[in-house]
Amino acid sequence: MKPETTTETFTFRLVSPLGVVEESDVSLAVLPGSEGEVGILKKHIPFISDLNPGMIQLFKGETLHQQYFVAEGFIDMTGEACTVLAEEAVHVNDLDKSETEEALSRLNAQIEAAEDELQKATLCNDRQMVQAKLDLLKRLKR
Amino acid sequence: MATLKELKVRQKSVRSTRKITMAMKMIAAAKLKKAQQQAEALVPYASAVAEMVSDVLEKVDVYEHPPRLLLGREDVQTHLILITTSDRGLCGGFNGSLIREAERLIAQYKAQGHDFRLICVGRRGYEVLSGRYPDKVVLNFNAPDKPAFSTAQKIAQSIIEMFDEHIIDECTLVYNAFLSAMLQRVTTHKLVPFAPDRVEKAEETVGPKIPYIYEPSEEVVLEKLLPKNLAIQIYRALIENSAGEKGARMTAMDGATRNADEMNKKLTLEYNRTRQAYITKELIEIISGAEALSDQ
Numbered sequence: 001m002k003p004e005t006t007t008e009t010f011t012f013r014l015v016s017p018l019g020v021v022e023e024s025d026v027s028l029a030v031l032p033g034s035e036g037e038v039g040i041l042k043k044h045i046p047f048i049s050d051l052n053p054g055m056i057q058l059f060k061g062e063t064l065h066q067q068y069f070v071a072e073g074f075i076d077m078t079g080e081a082c083t084v085l086a087e088e089a090v091h092v093n094d095l096d097k098s099e100t101e102e103a104l105s106r107l108n109a110q111i112e113a114a115e116d117e118l119q120k121a122t123l124c125n126d127r128q129m130v131q132a133k134l135d136l137l138k139r140l141k142r
Numbered sequence: 143m144a145t146l147k148e149l150k151v152r153q154k155s156v157r158s159t160r161k162i163t164m165a166m167k168m169i170a171a172a173k174l175k176k177a178q179q180q181a182e183a184l185v186p187y188a189s190a191v192a193e194m195v196s197d198v199l200e201k202v203d204v205y206e207h208p209p210r211l212l213l214g215r216e217d218v219q220t221h222l223i224l225i226t227t228s229d230r231g232l233c234g235g236f237n238g239s240l241i242r243e244a245e246r247l248i249a250q251y252k253a254q255g256h257d258f259r260l261i262c263v264g265r266r267g268y269e270v271l272s273g274r275y276p277d278k279v280v281l282n283f284n285a286p287d288k289p290a291f292s293t294a295q296k297i298a299q300s301i302i303e304m305f306d307e308h309i310i311d312e313c314t315l316v317y318n319a320f321l322s323a324m325l326q327r328v329t330t331h332k333l334v335p336f337a338p339d340r341v342e343k344a345e346e347t348v349g350p351k352i353p354y355i356y357e358p359s360e361e362v363v364l365e366k367l368l369p370k371n372l373a374i375q376i377y378r379a380l381i382e383n384s385a386g387e388k389g390a391r392m393t394a395m396d397g398a399t400r401n402a403d404e405m406n407k408k409l410t411l412e413y414n415r416t417r418q419a420y421i422t423k424e425l426i427e428i429i430s431g432a433e434a435l436s437d438q
Contacts, residue, residue, distance in 0.1 A: 015190045017291075017374075019183040035357050048198070049357035050366060074367060076194045079352070085190055122292065 008042040011081040012058060014068060016089040022066060028059040029082055031075055038075070040082055047077040051086060053132030055139075067092040069136055071129045088129065097137050104130045146420065149413040156409060160402035166232065167395035170388045173287060174323055177385035180288075181320050181378075188378040195336055195371045198354065198364070211302065211368045214335025215311045220257040222280075222301065222310040223247055224333070226317040226379055227267030228387040229285045234394035236318065236326065236387055237266040243316050243328045244271065259310055261297060263380065280304070289384050294377035298369055305334060317379040318386035324393055326386035331379070333372060 009025040029040045032054030040047075051073040058065040073086035107127045114120040144152075199212060225244045227237045244260075244267070251258045260278050262268035264285035272279045281300060283293055304310045313334040318326040331337065356363045 013190070015187045017184055017187045020186045033357055038357075046197075046352050046354045047357070048194070048354045048363055048367075050363060074191075074194060074363070074370075076190075076197065078197060083190055083194065085187065085194065 007061060009060070010040075010042040013081065013083045014056065014070070014086065014089050015083065016086050021086075021089040021091075022058070022068065024058070024060075024065070026058045026060055026065060029084075030057040030059075031084065032056070032070070033075060040075075040077055043079065044077050044082075046079050047075065049075045051075055051084065053129050055092065055136050056084065056089075069095055069133055071132070090133075092136075092140065095133060095137055097134075100130060100133050100137065104134065144412075144416070146413065146416055149409060149416060153406065153409045153413060156402055156405050160399055160406065163395045163398040163402060167392055167399060170392040170395060174385060174388035174392055177287075177381070177388050178320070178323070181381045181385040184378055184381055188374050191367075191371050191374045195367065198367070199336060209364050209368060211305065211334060211372075212336050212364070218256065218311040220259060220310045220312075221247075221251050222259045222261065222304065222313040222334075224261045224297065224301070224313060224315045224376070224379075225263070225267050225271070226315075226383040227262070227264030227285065228383070229265045231266060232394060233387055233391035234397075236390035236394075237264070237270075239328050240316055240318060241267055241270050243330060247314060247316070247330065248275075259304070261300075263293075263297070263383075285380070285384065285387075287384065289377065289380035291373070291377050294380055295373045297376050298373035301334065301372065302369055310334075315376065315379055317383045318390075320382040320385045320389065323389040326390060331375070333375060336368075336371070 007027065009027045012022070012024060012026045012029050013020065014022040027041070031038050031040065032052045034050035034052050037054075038047075038049065051070060053071050054069070056066075056068040056070055058067070069088075069090045069092060070084065070086035071088035073084060076083045076085070104127065107123060107130060111120060111123045111127065114123055195212070223244055225240060227240050231237070248258055258278060259280050260271055260275060262271055262279055262282040264283075268279065268282040272282070281297070283297070301310070301313055305313070312332070315331045315333050317329055317331075319329040321327055354360075
């Protein structure tokens with residue numbers, strides 16, 4: 001998605017259970033909403049959405065500022081500020097292909113071995129996240 | 143007066159107790175550091191979730207079908223108290239003050255003619271409360287050193303189930319808020335209906351209430367967001383409680399170590415005095431014996 005040319009910025013916050021990952025003024029945030037990608041500019045109407053696992057892109061003016069991988073969560077745009085709550089948030093540069101693949105095969109083995117239904121469900125959920133990470137890496141061709 | 147041997151034995155036991163309390167203090171301090179980091183890291187996320195829910199709540203009167211989990215029921219019959227304590231003792235008044243607070247709530251509900259149920263996290267609280275109200279405790283969990291998010295999820299899930307089945311109409315959380323290593327505050331927090339009191343609002347938004355746009359839909363988002371918020375708030379309480387427990391244990395064990403030091407000092411003094419008294423006595427005996435002989 002090409003950024004619109006705008007200099008107006010708003011506060012963007014990305015928060016995960018491990019702390020505040022990113023807090024900065026950006027002019028455009030492209031987020032993986034559950035109904036497809038959403039681009040958020042300043043003065044967006046109050047908006048709440050599910051977050052799908054995928055990539056967040058933050059733009060300052062026309063330059064790409066940061067890119068993050070996020071797992072499940074929520075988007076909360078209040079009109080003044082945008083907060084993204086993600087269960088996991090990793091900077092794209094910190095993603096590692098071999099590590100992710102390892103995690104995937106480990107999870108697969110765990111799912112095979114799991115007996116408890118609830119445990120299996122959580123593991124499957126985790127696998128989805130890891131799969132999304134891999135897909136993202138493929139998209140970035142790394 | 144105690145004999146020298148008795149004093150020696152007591153001194154030894156005080157010293158070995160001191161060794162134990164000292165070790166416990168160090169262990170608690172080491173664990174506290176980790177738990178504190180975890181608790182502090184979670185705060186922004188937990189408050190952001192709560193803030194989001196309170197944003198939703200603010201615009202709630204424009205909804206046609208407000209979610210019950212958010213607003214609560216009008217006719218409240220049964221309260222649920224979720225109390226978090228620790229598994230082990232030796233942490234000062236940490237568990238006692240929590241149990242007292244729960245008792246206060248129970249008395250209040252009884253005075254109102256309402257029923258109550260209990261969910262206990264941590265063996266200490268469970269042992270006391272299940273003894274007093276054996277048929278009221280519906281669930282109990284252990285309180286490990288590192289609380290797992292899955293425990294919070296399980297608790298949240300059973301709260302929602304009980305709420306949907308009209309077994310409970312309200313839920314209150316009793317835990318120790320972690321203020322600093324030395325200070326924990328017993329806190330009660332309404333989980334159902336949602337109470338935004340833990341969130342400091344930056345500024346009041348003025349102007350007309352613009353309803354949120356929900357994607358995919360209000361129901362779907364709230365259905366995910368509310369249980370999530372519940373689980374996160376419970377998780378936060380578990381983590382803060384666990385950090386608080388370590389802090390309380392550290393403080394209690396520090397006090398115990400200091401008391402042991404003081405006791406040891408007193409016993410040493412007493413021992414030395416007694417020893418000196420014995421020597422003096424023996425000397426007097428020898429001298430008077432010698433004098434008696436030389437007189438002859």
